[in-house]
Structure formats: structure tokens, C-alpha cells
Amino acid sequence: MAKSITPREKDYSQWYIDIVKNAELAENSAVRGCMVIKPYGYAIWEKMRDALDKMFKDTGHVNAYFPLFIPKSFFCREADHVEGFAKECAVVTHYRLKNDPNGGVMVDPDAKLEEELIVRPTSETIIWDTYRNWIQSYRDLPILCNQWANVVRWEMRTRLFLRTAEFLWQEGHTAHATKEEAIAETEQMLNVYADFAEKHMAVPVIKGVKSPNERFAGALDTYCIEAMMQDGKALQAGTSHFLGQNFAKAFDVKFLSKENKLEYVWATSWGVSTRLIGALIMSHSDDNGLVLPPMLAPLQVVIVPIYKEVEQLDAIKAKMEPVIKALKAKNITVKLDDDDSRRSGWKFNEYEMKGVPVRIAVGPRDLENNQVEIARRDTLEKQTISFENLDLYIEKLLEDIQNNIYNKALQFREQTTRKADTWEEFTQQLDLGGFVSAHWDGTPETEDAIKEKTKATIRCIPLNNRLEEGKCILTGKPSTQRVLFARAY
Amino acid sequence: MAKSITPREKDYSQWYIDIVKNAELAENSAVRGCMVIKPYGYAIWEKMRDALDKMFKDTGHVNAYFPLFIPKSFFCREADHVEGFAKECAVVTHYRLKNDPNGGVMVDPDAKLEEELIVRPTSETIIWDTYRNWIQSYRDLPILCNQWANVVRWEMRTRLFLRTAEFLWQEGHTAHATKEEAIAETEQMLNVYADFAEKHMAVPVIKGVKSPNERFAGALDTYCIEAMMQDGKALQAGTSHFLGQNFAKAFDVKFLSKENKLEYVWATSWGVSTRLIGALIMSHSDDNGLVLPPMLAPLQVVIVPIYKEVEQLDAIKAKMEPVIKALKAKNITVKLDDDDSRRSGWKFNEYEMKGVPVRIAVGPRDLENNQVEIARRDTLEKQTISFENLDLYIEKLLEDIQNNIYNKALQFREQTTRKADTWEEFTQQLDLGGFVSAHWDGTPETEDAIKEKTKATIRCIPLNNRLEEGKCILTGKPSTQRVLFARAY
Numbered sequence: 014m015a016k017s018i019t020p021r022e023k024d025y026s027q028w029y030i031d032i033v034k035n036a037e038l039a040e041n042s043a044v045r046g047c048m049v050i051k052p053y054g055y056a057i058w059e060k061m062r063d064a065l066d067k068m069f070k071d072t073g074h075v076n077a078y079f080p081l082f083i084p085k086s087f088f089c090r091e092a093d094h095v096e097g098f099a100k101e102c103a104v105v106t107h108y109r110l111k112n113d114p115n116g117g118v119m120v121d122p123d124a125k126l127e128e129e130l131i132v133r134p135t136s137e138t139i140i141w142d143t144y145r146n147w148i149q150s151y152r153d154l155p156i157l158c159n160q161w162a163n164v165v166r167w168e169m170r171t172r173l174f175l176r177t178a179e180f181l182w183q184e185g186h187t188a189h190a191t192k193e194e195a196i197a198e199t200e201q202m203l204n205v206y207a208d209f210a211e212k213h214m215a216v217p218v219i220k221g222v223k224s225p226n227e228r229f230a231g232a233l234d235t236y237c238i239e240a241m242m243q244d245g246k247a248l249q250a251g252t253s254h255f256l257g258q259n260f261a262k263a264f265d266v267k268f269l270s271k272e273n274k275l276e277y278v279w280a281t282s283w284g285v286s287t288r289l290i291g292a293l294i295m296s297h298s299d300d301n302g303l304v305l306p307p308m309l310a311p312l313q314v315v316i317v318p319i320y321k322e323v324e325q326l327d328a329i330k331a332k333m334e335p336v337i338k339a340l341k342a343k344n345i346t347v348k349l350d351d352d353d354s355r356r357s358g359w360k361f362n363e364y365e366m367k368g369v370p371v372r373i374a375v376g377p378r379d380l381e382n383n384q385v386e387i388a389r390r391d392t393l394e395k396q397t398i399s400f401e402n403l404d405l406y407i408e409k410l411l412e413d414i415q416n417n418i419y420n421k422a423l424q425f426r427e428q429t430t431r432k433a434d435t436w437e438e439f440t441q442q443l444d445l446g447g448f449v450s451a452h453w454d455g456t457p458e459t460e461d462a463i464k465e466k467t468k469a470t471i472r473c474i475p476l477n478n479r480l481e482e483g484k485c486i487l488t489g490k491p492s493t494q495r496v497l498f499a500r501a502y
Numbered sequence: 503m504a505k506s507i508t509p510r511e512k513d514y515s516q517w518y519i520d521i522v523k524n525a526e527l528a529e530n531s532a533v534r535g536c537m538v539i540k541p542y543g544y545a546i547w548e549k550m551r552d553a554l555d556k557m558f559k560d561t562g563h564v565n566a567y568f569p570l571f572i573p574k575s576f577f578c579r580e581a582d583h584v585e586g587f588a589k590e591c592a593v594v595t596h597y598r599l600k601n602d603p604n605g606g607v608m609v610d611p612d613a614k615l616e617e618e619l620i621v622r623p624t625s626e627t628i629i630w631d632t633y634r635n636w637i638q639s640y641r642d643l644p645i646l647c648n649q650w651a652n653v654v655r656w657e658m659r660t661r662l663f664l665r666t667a668e669f670l671w672q673e674g675h676t677a678h679a680t681k682e683e684a685i686a687e688t689e690q691m692l693n694v695y696a697d698f699a700e701k702h703m704a705v706p707v708i709k710g711v712k713s714p715n716e717r718f719a720g721a722l723d724t725y726c727i728e729a730m731m732q733d734g735k736a737l738q739a740g741t742s743h744f745l746g747q748n749f750a751k752a753f754d755v756k757f758l759s760k761e762n763k764l765e766y767v768w769a770t771s772w773g774v775s776t777r778l779i780g781a782l783i784m785s786h787s788d789d790n791g792l793v794l795p796p797m798l799a800p801l802q803v804v805i806v807p808i809y810k811e812v813e814q815l816d817a818i819k820a821k822m823e824p825v826i827k828a829l830k831a832k833n834i835t836v837k838l839d840d841d842d843s844r845r846s847g848w849k850f851n852e853y854e855m856k857g858v859p860v861r862i863a864v865g866p867r868d869l870e871n872n873q874v875e876i877a878r879r880d881t882l883e884k885q886t887i888s889f890e891n892l893d894l895y896i897e898k899l900l901e902d903i904q905n906n907i908y909n910k911a912l913q914f915r916e917q918t919t920r921k922a923d924t925w926e927e928f929t930q931q932l933d934l935g936g937f938v939s940a941h942w943d944g945t946p947e948t949e950d951a952i953k954e955k956t957k958a959t960i961r962c963i964p965l966n967n968r969l970e971e972g973k974c975i976l977t978g979k980p981s982t983q984r985v986l987f988a989r990a991y
Binding site for chain 1: 529531540564569570578584593599619620628631641654656
């Protein structure tokens, strides 16, 4: 039985759920808000992780691992941070169970922790407590550490990949001798994220800084990349924070400068998470299932043999073998699916659902004609292609697909980014979906009021924004630049 | 100031601590029992993880991710499992903090979970609860999943890498249609672990099965690899469990067989952890610091230029550049350390401490003579080597070092494995350290009694053990085979 998907037009939210389920990416677990990332979903995450990890290492970073638990008191050290993070979190209070006289097991009241432990929602506090011992002089700086880890935030309304109680991410935490160096690092990592989103995920992003309301709890500045989903809602895909000396002061991390003066250390942190898989799905997929950029597809090319007799299958395999070999030599992942318990129609649906970029069908008549049928997942177009230099054709096709889905997403974003100069225009355009570029008077109060009236937030103040005189869309007060509003995930 | 290490002879335990600290592998954190894995230690773990991950994938396994938290009631479903695991663990009881009127934050009593969550000590229960929905028919089998994750066991006495409250590991969880297939999987993964230990870690291991006392809680059979440390204590380096149908029954996981009958699924699980880093240290290192097998060394070759003038440094760099390029082309990691804030004597000590397998020193006179000085870390021998084909020489040297440290460890184990036929021999030999091969009457009571008297346990019953009539070392009762005893980590 073919799996079916609710069309986007009908119910976008159900469409998303159907894709995640039918492409076998993830599912809800027995634990509220925690997901199981299934093998196919995890394979996409591995590709993302490996590409990002290489980019981090190429920019001089190293990986390390810090504890899962954070003492409760650590959160109170940085005043803004505790407001932002310490509230909705998983709290470990005991370290032992015992047999329950009524059957089963119960928490042992004698095993209560003196100080409760928080399951990390983010690791600035425990890491800066550690850095205090690593840093004495300017010669110990910079520290450029990254951590791949699981974190927990007790979200009330969860959605697979987009918002879950537990999720996987990476968090970079760097320590610098000067403010300038820390800001340069913050910007560098924003650029790494933007490159990754655009080149690997084929998701165009806008680089910007957050308004104070949307800033990370404890940061002086939060840089972000913002992407536009197919339903016209924005999604924050990555953030890079300039933390100033806030955490150094909270955890008393000082260094002896070249000038022999004791100074507080400057900090950054930056992260992306499994949320990116949600962004990937909502940027490219269609009513037939997942569409994956070739660079992140666990399987890039699938070959479906069409045959009745086993001799036919053998002939197809023999013919395809050198092609498979040539593709593998180019680091292209390819599989010939000879599972005879599945019909080829079922296979076509299945690989379409899973977003395999290129599907090759080949039967006895194709062999005679020295050709194959190639279907590309992004456009669903089919073409008959000669065997000659088939590997080169496929290599080129994968590049085309990668570029095409990026351009399609870019075009969509450009078409759905609009300027508004009056409140009426602003609200109408928000209802159309997409980014609305509008003037804002720069105050948190106005941003709050706009959010309350429209559910839209300032997604970012784009980097290198053009300065332009104008009037705030809500208050009419003077403004020096437009900012990007949108409803968001 | 040179870092110093307590000699093994003087205090083995302090020697271990000194190595972990001075080679910058890990340190204790602010959270009791939880370690910080420092960048150099984590780089070794990454090399282990990547090699193992490839071996798992080459044997048909895929990765997935399951929740960190396990509902308390899940542990009670498998009777042996709860006894083994649910006792000393981190228990999450609340999901929110609130401002404390006395300052800081406190646990919000209104945010108590209905059912407590356990931070996973191992994931059989949550995974088999998930598999129930993944498995309907024989066509859904086998499932061959692995997970890389953090786990928590509330250990009272902790030791960096060897026993920590939180540690990193992988846990494979497979589901099969038949008993035979599950046993074959259990044995296959034991062989994967043994290959990894011997070929990558250069640590010889004995493959065997555990006695019932030492079996994994919930397993029908636990296979293990056992290694011998330099102080004569054994270390369990990996385990592979045949779980029978225990977890399938506990979580009601049945499948429709080819014969159209509903049957319970057969299971295995297998894991290795960051404990392997402890095994690595204690197998090869010496009183000068860490000794790493080249295959797991984050940096395999370091070049230390000896110079006074900057022109000399430039000449050395120019001369070494083609060598560095040639080594990199062979996937050998190499660094020329031109940090002029450190003296070369300091560098020599530092790289020796960190176990870099090959150190090249090169100065102006070496350039004149077209040679370099090469020091190998394992034997500390130095040799003068011509520039000609230097890359080939180094490639071969790395292989030699890998083999040499394996052979050294093997020889040590063979020298410290002894047969005992009387109780007196047995206790004397245990005091010498190493494995003692002795007869045992096969009862848990006798094993307990021996443990009580000597602190030694049965490390394993070696696979393909020779059958041999004999008398139990303690009770004198008849025995059919010798087993391996040792004191252990």
C-alpha cells in the first residue's frame, strides 16, 4: 500500500507530520516531548554534522565534552541567563531508586542530592566554570572549543525536529583576549552557518542581528541566520552570540594580558541543532514527499532494475556494475535495489518519499538500446539517457539538482519578501506570508506591541542594512532603517 | 617548567592520574563524578569512534538516536534488569525552577512529574518499547541499530575514564527472527571489538563469556573482551550480550514469521565506552607520559625546528614542506611546531607527554647534511635519517611502532598469565598480578567465595576453551575446564 501525504495546500502542518513519518525521519517516543530519530533521519544529521565539523576544524576549532548536569546555583550567576534558561528544565533531585513495597521501584527519599542538578539546556555556565582553570595568561587564549551534545528544554508544545524537549546540537564556546577578536569570531561563525545553509542545505538565509527582545539570555549581541519556509513562516536556523565579558565576570575568569594586567576574558557561543532537519524539510519538500539536496542525501542515486526473469536481473546488474563503480569512485552514494519482495512501483514511491535525488530505472529493453531512464526528484522530470559517460551525466545532474533547489528556494523567498510602509500594508502582507521589511522605532515596547497584535516578530536587522529615513510602522516615530518582520517557527 | 609524573613503580594509581592530567586528556568537573573530556582526550575518542563506526557500518548497522530519559516503570518490566540498573541512577522529578524568595532559584514544587524519569544508564528498555512499533513481520527484521550517546550511572567511587557517573559510549541494539541469528550477531560484534582493540588500540584481548555472576542484567549470555593492564589488573574492554527473548517479552515485541506464526523477537546489545581511553593509557604508557598507537594518535608526527635566526627557520620550513605534503598525501597527520614562545626542550617534553609517536628534530646542520633526527615515542630511540624517501621511512616507522606496542603488550600479558592448581599457588599468583588460569566448580557460590577471599573475579571463560578434567581451586569439586581469574578494574 502506497504511503500518502496530506497536500500542503490542504493542511501544511499535517503535511509536515506526514513527511516526517512516511520518510521515516523521526517519531514521538514514550517520553513526553522527546523524539526518536530514526536511522534515515539520523543519517541526514550525520551528513550535516560531518560537514559542519569539518568547517569548524578548518577554522581552528577543536571538540571537547562537558558534563550533562549543571549545578542549580550556576544558573543564578548570570542574571539574564537564569531568566532565559533556568525555568523550564529537567531537574535531577535524587540519585537512587529502591524497591517499592507495593511492587516496582520508587525514588529512595534517602538519596536526595544536596544541590539539585539541571540537565543542560545550554552549557555556558558549566563551561565557563571550567575555563576559569584553563586560563591564566594571554598565552592560553584564544580557546576555541566546540561540543556535540544533547540538551533538554522543557517545551510545552513540541513538534518533531522543530521544537522538542531533548534535541541534538553543537555549541561552540570560545574565549578571547580582546573584544574585537570575540566579535570577529562571532561573525566568522555566522558566516560558517550561512555557508553551510546555502551550500549544503541549499537553503538561502538572511544574516542579521537580533533585536534586544530576541537576544540570547546573557548575550550583548545575537547574530542569526533566518530562512523562509514554504508556508511563509520564518525559521531561525542558527545563532552566534557575542557574550562580552558577562560569563567571565559571572565565573571570575581573568587573564594576565601582554601588558601584565589582569583582565576579564571575552566570550562567544554559537549553535545549530537538529532543528535544521525541520528547516530542510520545509524548504524543499513537496506533496510527493521529502526533497533532499544531494549534498545531504544519505543515498544520492538509486537504481531500480525492471525485470521478470532472474537472467534479466543478472544482465542489468552486470551492465550497471561499472557505472556503480565509477560513481563510488566519485564519492557518490549509490545503491541497486534488487529486493525481489517489493514491486518496482512500490520502490519508485518509496524513494520519491525519501527524497533520493536521482532514480535510475533500467529494464531489458533499455539494455538493448544502451540507455536508462533517469528521474530527478526535484522536478520529477524523466529523461532517457545513453549509457555512454553515464557517471559524468549523473555527477553533473546532482550538481544541477543542488543548484536548482537552492535557486527555487531563493526565488520563493524573494517573491515573499515585501516592503510595507503603512500599518494596513504591514498586516495584509504578514497575512500573505514571507518577510515584511518595515520601519521600527527601535524600542522593545513597540516590538512587543507589534507581536501582540500580529504574532509577528523582528526576525533580524540584516547585516550591512541600508540606512534609510522612515517612520515606525506602528508608532510613526522616526526610524533610520527597515528591519525584517515575519511570523516564525 | 617541565611537567612531572609519578613513576609507576612508586604509585601506579597516581601515575595514571598524572598522565591523564599532564597529557591534558580529562579532568574532574564541578559536578561530582562527571568528567570534562579535554580537546586532546576527545580527539582520541573521535578517532576511536570513527574507526568503530566504520566497522559497524561495514557489518550492516545504522545509527539512530533514542531519548535520554526513560520512564521509571520501564525498568520494572524486566526483572533482572531492574536489579542491575535501576538502583544507582539520576532521577528527574521536576521540570521547572522558580525564583526563590530568599534569592537564587528553587525547584518549583508545582512542577512535579507524574512519573519520574531516569537518565538512561543503558537503553534496552526505551529501545525495545520503540521496536514494538517497528516490527510486525519477519520482513521488518533484522533491525541493526547503533546509538552513540551519553549515559549516567551514579557511581560512588569514580576515576577518570575508568568509572565516571556520566560517560560516552555506543550501544548497539539488534532484533532478529531467530535465536541462531541473534547469537551469530552477538559473536560477530565481539569479534569487531576484539579486532578494534588489537588492530587499532594495539591492546591484545582475550575473548570469552562471562560467568553468571558477571553477566549483564537481563542477558542470557554476556561475551566480553578482557585486557591486561601494566599493573597486573584486568580490564573489561567491551561486552556483547545475547538477550534471548527477555526484552521482547517484557515489551511485548512479536513478529509474524514466514510460517505465519506470532513469535517473540530475539535480541542482542553490545557496547564500548570512553573507558577504552583508560585501557589505552594503562596498556602502553610509561613514566615519561602517554604512549599512543599511531592509528589512534590525533597527531602522528611532529617536526620541531631547531634554530636561532629566523632565516634558519625559513630554510627548515622550506626543506620540510615537501615531506609534510607527502605525509599528508598518505593521510598521516603532521605538524611543524614553529611556536617561538616555547623552547625546543619544552616541546620535546610536551610531545613526549602527549604520546606523539614520531618526533622529528631538524636544525641548520641537519640541513647541511641532508638529514633529520627521528625519535620514536615507544622505545625513545633516536636515529639520524637521510632526507631521501623520508616519507616512506616515516610511514614504515608508524607501522613498526603500532606493531611493537602491540607485541610488547602481548608479551606482557603472556608473561603474566599463569596456571594454578592449588589454592596456595592461586593466591600467590594473584598477588603477582595477571591472569590466573584455574579450575572452578561452576557454581556462583564458589565464585563469590573466591571473590570474598581474594578480590579476584572470573574475568571470562575463554571462547574455544580446551576441555580438561580438574578440581576446583577452592572446593576441590570436579571441573571440566579452566577459567581466567584476575583482580580487575
